[in-house]
Amino acid sequence: MAKFPENFFLLRGNHECASINRIYGFFDECKRRYSVKLWKLFGDAFNMMPVAAVVDERILCMHGGLSPELNNLDQIRNLERPADVGEAGLLCDLLWPDVLVWGENDRGVSFTFGEQVVKNSLKKLNLDLIARAHQVVEDGYEFFAGRQLVTVFSAPNYCREFDNCGALMSVDEELLCSFNVLKPIPGR
Secondary structure (H helix, E strand, O other), rough: OOOOHHHHHOOOOOOHHHHHHHHOOOOHHHHHHOOOOHHHHHHHHHHHOOEEEEEEEEEEEEEOOOOOOOOHHHHHOOOOOOOEEEEEEHHHHHEEEEEEOOEOOOOOOOOEEEHHHHHHHHHHHHOOOEEEOOOOOOOOOOEEOOOOOEEOOOOOOOOHHOOOOOEEEOOOOOOEEEEEEEEOOOOO
């Protein structure tokens, strides 16, 4: 990333939120290795991170997924920062939804969305592809909705519990997507 900073963009995910990373180990790690002050500084930085990116006006990238509140891309551009993630609303929905069908999310926050929602959203937003993360997929990446949505999950052998591959997605000048698959290392 440091070698080619114009080619990599960090987006905020649902764990870049103090209420989540405090529970799931980041707070404890910062406190043990450094200080609570450092954890708070990370929180300030996370609250400033962008939650979405648009590649060449054709590919929408975000951590979670779609929102029933999303009608145009200006709504994303106009999200104020710094911002804490609430339990509802557009910011929450860009970080938390799972792919399924429109409905309540078993995670207890945001929604789930399905193929028709993807197709309708792409048409409404004049886009070709939605790229997201947030859910473990076995091969590191997985297409959905007739290849109009792709889930890219970069952590192989997630939590030493899933025997999944990780993947990185590259987009070339013609907006063709390719994937570098990261195989899990046994025992790690």
